[in-house]
Amino acid sequence: AQSVTQPDIHITVSEGASLELRCNYSYGATPYLFWYVQSPGQGLQLLLKYFSGDTLVQGIKGFEAEFKRSQSSFNLRKPSVHWSDAAEYFCAVGAQDYGQNFVFGPGTRLSVLP
Amino acid sequence: DAMVIQNPRYQVTQFGKPVTLSCSQTLNHNVMYWYQQKSSQAPKLLFHYYDKDFNNEADTPDNFQSRRPNTSFCFLDIRSPGLGDAAMYLCATDQGGGNQPQHFGDGTRLSIL
Numbered sequence A: 001a002q003s004v005t006q007p008d009i010h011i012t013v014s015e016g017a018s019l020e021l022r023c024n025y026s027y028g029a030t031p032y033l034f035w036y037v038q039s040p041g042q043g044l045q046l047l048l049k050y051f052s053g054d055t056l057v058q059g060i061k062g063f064e065a066e067f068k069r070s071q072s073s074f075n076l077r078k079p080s081v082h083w084s085d086a087a088e089y090f091c092a093v094g095a096q097d098y099g100q101n102f103v104f105g106p107g108t109r110l111s112v113l114p
Numbered sequence B: 001d002a003m004v005i006q007n008p009r010y011q012v013t014q015f016g017k018p019v020t021l022s023c024s025q026t027l028n029h030n031v032m033y034w035y036q037q038k039s040s041q042a043p044k045l046l047f048h049y050y051d052k053d054f055n056n057e058a059d060t061p062d063n064f065q066s067r068r069p070n071t072s073f074c075f076l077d078i079r080s081p082g083l084g085d086a087a088m089y090l091c092a093t094d095q096g097g098g099n100q101p102q103h104f105g106d107g108t109r110l111s112i113l
Helices: none
Strands: A003-005 A010-014 A019-021 A025-027 A030-037 A044-050 A057-058 A064-068 A073-078 A087-095 A110-113 B004-008 B010-013 B020-027 B033-035 B044-050 B051-054 B063-065 B072-078 B089-093 B109-112
Touching: A003 A087, A010 A019, A019 A110, A025 A073, A030 A064, A030 B044, A044 A057, A044 A064, A044 A073, A073 A087, B010 B020, B010 B051, B010 B089, B020 B089, B020 B109, B033 B072, B044 B063, B072 B089
Parallel strands: A010 A110, B010 B109
Antiparallel strands: A003 A025, A019 A073, A030 A044, A030 A087, A057 A064, A064 A073, A087 A110, B004 B020, B020 B072, B033 B044, B033 B089, B044 B051, B063 B072, B089 B109
């Protein structure tokens, strides 16, 4: 079964600074990887996804993520953070075979200083 | 716009009083999921339907039940809510298969008095 870790529980950055949120996964085959964002009191919104091909994927809201097979990582980045980016971010991994469920990481809470 | 809709957004019930949360989708997706999310935690899968095929997670309490009368609707029934069941309940859908992203509703915040 697959698993996901997000080493940083809480990150604080200043508005305009760059951001990197870490995600590591464990899965025996090529994973399907996702990043979701959740604002307080809201559902989860898909930021981006990786299935295959180019290892650098672009998402919405100026986010991108890079898949590194050798490091089992799928880190999320943004060059310049906006105050509205303050939220909870979840990395998730899907499995190739139906019956192995989607697995979420524990989440990283992002705070943005003015 | 096609979407996942959860009603109500906020639900208050009394300890032990049955409550039903609803979810509808216009995406025509095969799979519908129910998650429980407590504060500062990741969503925890309770169960899901693949079409009419119900799949319960091993650690989902018997107190939680679900119904899917048709493709568009799915309900979460909590037969006798306890204080520990206060949480955000999220509904999600996808087309089936691990390579499909899940589409989430905005959730129902359940409070227990």
